[in-house]
Structures are given as C-alpha cells and as structure tokens.
Amino acid sequence: MGSESQYQIPAIEFAMNSPEVNRGTDEWYHLCKKVREACENFGCFEIVYDKIPPQLRAEFFSASRKLFSLPLETKKKNINPNPYYGYLGPSVLAPLYEGFGFDETSDYESLRSFTEEIWSRDQLCTVLSMMKKLDELKDMINLIILDSYGLEESSNLIMVSKRLIRLMKYAAPPSGEYTMASPAHTDKNFGTILCDDQVSGLEVQIKVDEQWVKLSISPRSFVFVVGDSLMAWSNGRMHSVNHRVMMCGEKERYSLAAFAQPIEGSIIKAQKELVDEDYPQVVKDLHYTDFSKFISSE
Secondary structure, eight states, X not given: OOOOSSOOOOEEEEOTTSGGGSTTSXXXXXXXXXXXXXHHHTSEEEEEESSSOHHHHHHHHHXXXXXXXXXXXXXXXXXXXXXXXXXEOOOSSOTTEEEEEEEOTTTOHHHHHHHTXXXXXXXXXXXXXXXXXXXXXXXXXXXXXXXXXXXXXXXXXXXXXXXXXXXXXXXOOTTOSOEEEEEEEOOSSSEEEEEEXXXXXXXXXXXXXXXXXXXXXXXXXXXXXXXXXXXXXXXXXXXXXXXXXXXXXXXXXXXXXXXXXXXXXXXXXXXXXXXXXXXXXXXXXXXXXXXXHXXXXX
C-alpha cells in the first residue's frame, strides 16, 4: 500500500494577501525557490491556496456527480478524436475509472455545448468559476517556475500552453479491498493541478526511495504535478513524477485535473540557459503532437 516511504511531499502556501505572491519581492523569490526545489526533488507539491474557497469546490463536485450519473449513451456523446479528450469509460486497465475531457477551456465552448441541457445555469457558472480560478493559479505557477530559473516570460513556451480539464470518477472496488483504479504513469504535458472531493486515493512515487505515498490533502489544498514536457523543458532538472490512484473501502472518488498542454505543433526543447557542462542536454527536442500520438498508440 501507499505511505511506505518516510518522505512526504512539500506543502507550500500561496496566501493571496501575502508579500510572497507579489512578484519581484524577496518573499516572492523565496517562494520561487521552494517551488523549484519541490519540483526538482519530488516532482510535485501540495498547494495550500486560499483563493478557491471550499464551498466552491463542494459545489463543483456536486455538479460533477450529476454529470457522471447520466446514462452511458449520453456520456458517450462527449466525443473528441484527440487522445485523452472526450469521455472515457471503464476499461480492462482501469475498470474503476470514468472521465470527461474538455479542451480549449479558455473559452469553455466544448463544456457549454455538452452540458447546457444537463447543468442548471448556476451549476455551469460554478464550474466556469472554478476553471477560471484554476487558470489563474496555473499562470502564477508558470511565472514562479520561470522566475525560479531567472528566465524571461515573453518568448517562453509554457506561457502559451492551452488548457485541458478532466473530470474523473473512481468507483469503489467491489470487494472494498485495496485496488488499482488508475495505473502508474507520468503526465505528458507541462504540469497538472489536481484536487479531489476529500476521498483519498492519489499516490505518488517518491524520487529518493521509489516508495509510494498516499496523499491526503486538505479542503483548501491542491496538488501540482510536473509533466514530461516540463521535465524536458527544464533539461531534466524538474522531476516528472510517477503517480497512480488506488481505491479501497466503499466510497466513490471524484477528482479534477487541470492540464497545461503544449499547443499543437510545439517543439519541446531544453532551455539554452539550463544547458551547460554540468547539465548537458538530456532529452532530444520533442515534437509534442507526434510524442502524444506515439504515447497513446499501441
């Protein structure tokens, strides 16, 4: 089971009324250092964030439950040809998992078109408000990562990534016993912000001893996960962490993932400022679209 490691992931507070979130202050650069070290040493960290209230999260997951309660034939109408987008139902590898993917969430048109007859206006506004606040949080993390390495934002690839959101449900295992609900994997994007409905299940593999740790985050917290693209972008300095979902007991688990996806046709390459004699380039330049198709193929 998880929690075998002596290590726990760092918890970093992003307090909105603190000098830490005022870019350019000494406190800001101290925050940048903590985030960078967490991403390099663990590949993830817990974000204690007070700008998204627990009530908004509770209302969001209430709307999510309504979506997953729809008949299967209705859920299958959420179609998208891109890998990991659209509706995914239970499979041999993940029999407890269901997920909805909505892309281009900057304008949320795919979300609106699919849910206009399912959610009330208030529920849709709740979901859109949650997405907007997660976009703001991801933009802040982008700036923190850039500043942690002393890089300019004007021409930087991670600042022009597109958004993909996935709403996820993990059924309770029939036996109630400790069961894999999502196989171990790394994300292929730049980074992912995760939150859940307070039913635990997310586990990460600690870099130092490769043991698994089960995460239990507070109602105010989120988890940021480094993806393969950010690992390549940072020339291997940031750690793309292996993670999975393991379920036990009788409760279903609902979670939300907000992905920062490289835009179509992006070439992921190590930043020249991060390549030197001590850190030679460790990953070849990647054409993200080809990379994504290869990963999702047989």
